[in-house]
Structure formats: C-alpha cells, structure tokens
Amino acid sequence: xxxxxxxxDVNVTxxxxxxxxxxxxxxxxxxxxxxxxxxxxxxxxxxxxxKPKSISLEELRAKENKVLTSYQLVDSTKQVYSIPIEDxxxxxxxxxxxxx
Numbered sequence: 001x002x003x004x005x006x007x008x009d010v011n012v013t014x015x016x017x018x019x020x021x022x023x024x025x026x027x028x029x030x031x032x033x034x035x036x037x038x039x040x041x042x043x044x045x046x047x048x049x050x051k052p053k054s055i056s057l058e059e060l061r062a063k064e065n066k067v068l069t070s071y072q073l074v075d076s077t078k079q080v081y082s083i084p085i086e087d088x089x090x091x092x093x094x095x096x097x098x099x100x
Contacts (some may be wrong), residue, residue, distance in 0.1 A: 071080040
C-alpha cells in the first residue's frame, strides 16, 4: 500500500560522486576550451601581424642585394667602383695571401 511519499533516503555518497564528476568535467572542459581559444588567437595574431612582410622592408632588402651583388661606378673622378661582395672577398684574400 502506498502512503504517497518515499520511505527511503537519497544515497548521499552516489549523489556526491556524481556531483564531483560533473564539476570536474566542467572544469576540465573550461580549461581545454581556454587553451584551444588561446592557440587559435595566437594563430590569428601570427597570420595577421607577424607573418606579413613590410613592402618597404622588401624594397630595402632588394636594394641591399643589388648593391652587394652588382658592379657600379661610385665616383668617376676618383675612379671608385663597387664590386660584388664575393669578388671583393676573393680579391682581399688573394692580396693578403701574397704579402705573408
């Protein structure tokens, strides 16, 4: 016969274990989501800020490369020429090896 109410108490141990499990799941989920969003944010910052090259920097490097790898007349009155760095190093080494 039913009196309209439950006659046994709630199992507190099982309820506590389920509650702690849910809290741990939420904490781990939040930590993992936070890490995921930080990684994605860093990827976006890299793509938008760090990866693009400056046009003026590329122009400067092209100009430096041209100066380092080409022959040019620097001063015609003093007969000063600019030669490629590789040739200048070879010339310097050959001149210094003869003097020693």
